[in-house]
Structures are given as structure tokens and as C-alpha cells.
Amino acid sequence: SQQGEEDPQALSIQEGENATMNCSYKTSINNLQWYRQNSGRGLVHLILIRSNEREKHSGRLRVTLDTSKKSSSLLITASRAADTASYFCATAPMDSSYKLIFGSGTRLLVRP
Amino acid sequence: DSGVTQTPKHLITATGQRVTLRCSPRSGDLSVYWYQQSLDQGLQFLIQYYNGEERAKGNILERFSAQQFPDLHSELNLSSLELGDSALYFCASSGRERGDPEAFFGQGTRLTVV
Numbered sequence: 001s002q003q004g005e006e007d008p009q010a011l012s013i014q015e016g017e018n019a020t021m022n023c024s025y026k027t028s029i030n031n032l033q034w035y036r037q038n039s040g041r042g043l044v045h046l047i048l049i050r051s052n053e054r055e056k057h058s059g060r061l062r063v064t065l066d067t068s069k070k071s072s073s074l075l076i077t078a079s080r081a082a083d084t085a086s087y088f089c090a091t092a093p094m095d096s097s098y099k100l101i102f103g104s105g106t107r108l109l110v111r112p
Numbered sequence: 113d114s115g116v117t118q119t120p121k122h123l124i125t126a127t128g129q130r131v132t133l134r135c136s137p138r139s140g141d142l143s144v145y146w147y148q149q150s151l152d153q154g155l156q157f158l159i160q161y162y163n164g165e166e167r168a169k170g171n172i173l174e175r176f177s178a179q180q181f182p183d184l185h186s187e188l189n190l191s192s193l194e195l196g197d198s199a200l201y202f203c204a205s206s207g208r209e210r211g212d213p214e215a216f217f218g219q220g221t222r223l224t225v226v
Contacts, residue, residue, distance in 0.1 A: 033214060042114060042202060042217035043155075088155065090215075099168040100145065100204075100215055102155040 005103050006089060012109040019076040021106040023089030024069075030092040032065055033100070034074050037086045046074075046087075051094075081112045115139060118203050118218035126226055130191040133221045137184055137205030143167075144186040145206070145215060146178055150199035161186060193225045 007022045023032070031050045035043040049056045049065045049072065056063045062075040076083055086107050090100045115138035125131055137144050146158040157170035161180035172178075175193075180186040190197060200222050204215040 042219045045214035048214060099157050099160050099170065101157055104154045
């Protein structure tokens with residue numbers, strides 16, 4: 001079963017708006033990562049947040065992690081049409097941190 | 113370019129056949145992961161190898177097997193193929209044993225079983 005579940009499944013916004021995606025997971029984790037996938041292509045790593053961190057920034061990306069609620073959010077500010085892609089959260093479970101477990105993804109469409 | 117190479121890019125084969133997917137990890141990476149991505153199942157973790165040894169197993173069917181060779185490249189073997197095995201198969205690599213660092217993904221092999 002999936003460790004992470006993203007919400008919403010699909011998001012459509014206007015260029016310049018902010019996009020927020022949420023991820024919930026089930027077990028204790030070492031870290032949580034966000035990836036981006038353009039249609040039919042490989043996933044690209046965006047950002048990693050460790051279990052002892054609460055917030056992290058990278059360019060227009062902001063990630064938060066709430067381990068008590070087992071949830072994370074990815075905020076993309078000032079979105080661009082080129083941000084159109086699917087976004088996945090991935091967790092490295094504490095009991096088996098050899099594997100990365102991916103959520104079902106959020107499909108983001110940024111309209112020009 | 114992630115540095116992870118997967119071959120072939122596309123594969124069309126008939127039910128009941130066997131295929132081998134190949135992955136060359138990023139230079140220096142010891143861990144290789146295999147994932148299956150289909151429309152109805154999303155991105156499913158199959159198996160992970162670290163320096164030639166199997167380290168973690170996901171929802172990998174018994175008809176599927178994998179190995180990592182001394183030169184660290186990996187192969188995923190799919191046998192007795194069924195229509196439902198049609199999917200994108202991704203290989204990813206990372207540098208260390210544990211899942212801390214980022215995983216670098218190849219462009220995938222699109223398998224179509226007819």
C-alpha cells in the first residue's frame with residue numbers, strides 16, 4: 001500500500017498564483033522528499049526535509065513537515081507555466097529506510 | 113540528465129514472454145531502486161539493491177526478479193508477462209545505503225504487453 005497520499009489529486013491555477021500540495025503518510029520516517037515528474041519522464045528530486053526539521057526553503061519552494069500529524073506540504077510560490085507537472089512526496093520509513101515510498105501524486109496545471 | 117541510464121526506452125512484447133530491463137546507476141552510486149508506474153497503481157516500489165545485495169523488497173511479483181552486478185548495473189527480469197504488466201519501469205540510484213539522500217531517476221522503460 002502507498003505510504004504517502006497527496007492531496008489534492010489535481011490542481012489547476014493561474015500563472016503567478018501559489019500552489020499548495022499536501023502529503024500524509026502512515027509510519028514514522030527518517031525524511032520526506034518531494035519529486036516532480038513531467039509527463040511520462042523520470043522523476044526529479046526537488047527538496048528533502050528530515051524528521052527533525054519543520055520547514056525548509058529552496059528557491060520558490062517551501063516545504064513543511066508536521067511529524068505529529070504525519071503530514072507535509074509543498075508550496076510553490078509565483079507559479080509558472082513550466083511548473084506544470086506531477087508532484088510526488090516520498091518517505092523513507094524509519095523501520096526500513098532503504099526504500100523510498102512514493103505517494104500517488106498531485107497533477108498541477110499552471111495556466112498561462 | 114540524471115546520470116542514470118535505462119535501456120531499452122520502449123519495449124513491446126507478447127503475453128507469456130520474458131524481458132530484461134537494464135539500468136546503469138549514476139557513477140559512484142551503490143544503491144539501485146526499481147519502481148513500476150502504471151495508471152491505476154501509481155508509483156510502486158519493487159526492490160532495492162545495495163552494492164550487489166538485495167536490501168528491501170516491495171510489491172514485486174514472483175514472476176519478476178532483479179539483480180545487481182559487480183559493476184553495479186542492475187537488471188529487472190519480467191517473465192510470463194501479462195497485459196497488466198504494461199507500465200513504465202523506472203530505475204533510480206542513490207549514493208548511500210540509507211534512504212537519506214535524493215534518488216536520481218532514469219527516464220524509464222515503457223513496457224507494452226500485447
